[in-house]
Amino acid sequence: MRGLIAFSLFCAAAGSVVRAAQVLRPRGVPLSRVATQGRGQGRDPSGLGEASFYDPSRDFSCLDGSGSIPFSYVNDDYCDCQDGSDEPGTAACPNGFFHCTNAGHAPLTLPSSRVNDGVCDCCDASDEYASSANCLDVCRELGRAAREEAAKKREEHLEGYQLRQAMIEDGHKRKKEAESKIEELQKEKEEADTVRTEKEELKKVAEEPEKEALEKYRTADSEKKAEENAQQKEKYEGEAREAFAHLDNNADGLLSMEEMMSRQTFDTNRDGQVSEEEAKFYLNQEETLTLDTFISTGWPLMRPVYRMDQRMFTPPSTTTAAPPPMEEELTPPPPVFDEEDPYMSDDELDEEEEEEMEENLDSQPDAEDDGSDDAEDYDMPDEDSDDKDDEEEEEEGDVPKEEEEEEEPKYDEDTQKLVDVANAARGQFDEADRRVRDLTRELRSLEETQVKDYGSEEEFRVLEGNCYDYTDREYTYRLCPFDKATQRPKSGHGETRLGQWGEWSGQEGDKYSRMLYSNGQACWNGPTRSADVHISCGTENKLVGVSEPNRCEYVFLFTSPAVCTKPEEDPSEETAHTHTEL
Ligand code: MAN
Numbered sequence: 001m002r003g004l005i006a007f008s009l010f011c012a013a014a015g016s017v018v019r020a021a022q023v024l025r026p027r028g029v030p031l032s033r034v035a036t037q038g039r040g041q042g043r044d045p046s047g048l049g050e051a052s053f054y055d056p057s058r059d060f061s062c063l064d065g066s067g068s069i070p071f072s073y074v075n076d077d078y079c080d081c082q083d084g085s086d087e088p089g090t091a092a093c094p095n096g097f098f099h100c101t102n103a104g105h106a107p108l109t110l111p112s113s114r115v116n117d118g119v120c121d122c123c124d125a126s127d128e129y130a131s132s133a134n135c136l137d138v139c140r141e142l143g144r145a146a147r148e149e150a151a152k153k154r155e156e157h158l159e160g161y162q163l164r165q166a167m168i169e170d171g172h173k174r175k176k177e178a179e180s181k182i183e184e185l186q187k188e189k190e191e192a193d194t195v196r197t198e199k200e201e202l203k204k205v206a207e208e209p210e211k212e213a214l215e216k217y218r219t220a221d222s223e224k225k226a227e228e229n230a231q232q233k234e235k236y237e238g239e240a241r242e243a244f245a246h247l248d249n250n251a252d253g254l255l256s257m258e259e260m261m262s263r264q265t266f267d268t269n270r271d272g273q274v275s276e277e278e279a280k281f282y283l284n285q286e287e288t289l290t291l292d293t294f295i296s297t298g299w300p301l302m303r304p305v306y307r308m309d310q311r312m313f314t315p316p317s318t319t320t321a322a323p324p325p326m327e328e329e330l331t332p333p334p335p336v337f338d339e340e341d342p343y344m345s346d347d348e349l350d351e352e353e354e355e356e357m358e359e360n361l362d363s364q365p366d367a368e369d370d371g372s373d374d375a376e377d378y379d380m381p382d383e384d385s386d387d388k389d390d391e392e393e394e395e396e397g398d399v400p401k402e403e404e405e406e407e408e409p410k411y412d413e414d415t416q417k418l419v420d421v422a423n424a425a426r427g428q429f430d431e432a433d434r435r436v437r438d439l440t441r442e443l444r445s446l447e448e449t450q451v452k453d454y455g456s457e458e459e460f461r462v463l464e465g466n467c468y469d470y471t472d473r474e475y476t477y478r479l480c481p482f483d484k485a486t487q488r489p490k491s492g493h494g495e496t497r498l499g500q501w502g503e504w505s506g507q508e509g510d511k512y513s514r515m516l517y518s519n520g521q522a523c524w525n526g527p528t529r530s531a532d533v534h535i536s537c538g539t540e541n542k543l544v545g546v547s548e549p550n551r552c553e554y555v556f557l558f559t560s561p562a563v564c565t566k567p568e569e570d571p572s573e574e575t576a577h578t579h580t581e582l
Helices: 002-021 139-247 257-261 276-282 291-312 351-363 372-377 383-397 401-405 413-451 571-578
Strands: 097-100 108-111 254-256 288-290 468-471 475-480 484-489 496-504 514-519 530-537 542-550 553-560
Touching (some): 139 291, 139 413, 254 257, 468 542, 475 542, 484 553, 496 530
Antiparallel strands (some): 254 288, 468 475, 475 484, 496 514
């Protein structure tokens, strides 16, 4: 029984094969098994292909050498050989393989379990010879479409390859241009260095006499300043002494609590009397103050209110401005004119001083505060700087611009000349220095490009300086080869750096198929971002896709003619190959 099945299967296969190859072979046996894995691989010493092992005139030897069986057992739907080689056309051996010739298209080898399983796997329908799948032979149509597609691909490849040649040429040209530009810049830089040295020398020569001439101004300046400071101190202390004499009612050389409490001036909270706390605050928490301690501690505390009071007790006829508004608790009592006490004239208190007092009052604590820290914190008023500020404010507001800009000549004529000459020399030196720095920068960036790896034949060099965009639903990605990769949200602002140019990262032998851009912006709770650029052959330099397979790790798909290799086969040869089993 099994012999009969085997014979019919053999004939069915042989009938379709004989015409083309003139080699009889049972169903499911390839002429050769070059491209398949599994049994019999590389065991074709005859050169006639695997079919030569299936000779109906001899017993069949299992291809793995595990045994020998009568030929009638081949394809008898019973698995005899360990490697399944006796059942190439049935599903009997679990480890067997079925080969479809697929005449008109590409041959295919399947696991034998797919034979007669009701699914059309082979385009020539040969895998479903005993099933109800009703498969049709569509190999010719599929073959034609595949050949057309392959031809198109090949065409594109060829075009890409030709474009690559142009990229190579361009790359070499640019490299040469950069080389000569570097030479040119080096010469220019040498000259610029010389000019800079000369200008530096001239600057030194011009600055020497200028320095000498300015020295005397500097000495005069600092002397003047010291004198002004001394005057200031004198004035401040004089003021303090006068106030002390005024407040020391019994003239015993000590300012006491009682004396302080007798002055409404110090009724800080305006409750009609000067409390002990209020008096003590101004005495810097002491019971009494001598003139010296008064000058250093008490006066700085009471100066603002004291002067304000003086201001308010002056007759209205000489008053030029209303008292400044103050916070309720710090406002002095209603003015009571004290005729016996003409301590300070109105002329001494201009509006700016009032403001100063107001500021000091504002910063002063009320009587409930301890106040001791404040005494330490209190800065001795620097009238010079206050006045200066006031002057500045005044100038900003009132003085016309021209006047503001008009400056008094600072130096005598000879000194001014020296300053002018030195300024001119400094200007020239700065210019020469700038030129050297510009040239150095330009040279450095060009030299950097010369050591970059632009591919084995400079084919990628033309990409430098260009950027390529790809937009998906959320982001616009940008690749600037040899520079950086970025990401920008479609809605909103801000660019995220995905990586800086790092290195070529393709596998050995295919190094220029991948680029790595690393050290991008740190990912929240993760690594720094990076972009892995996969480059495939295409007729355009184009970013065709971006994905983020792992968080903050991006894969860019980039096409470029730079990676197109020469298409290997001529289409006619390809067709001939496809038809070898016809
Ligand atoms: C941004 C983008 C994303 C990334 C997250 C990580 O939203 O850069 O691509 O996954 O940050 O937090």
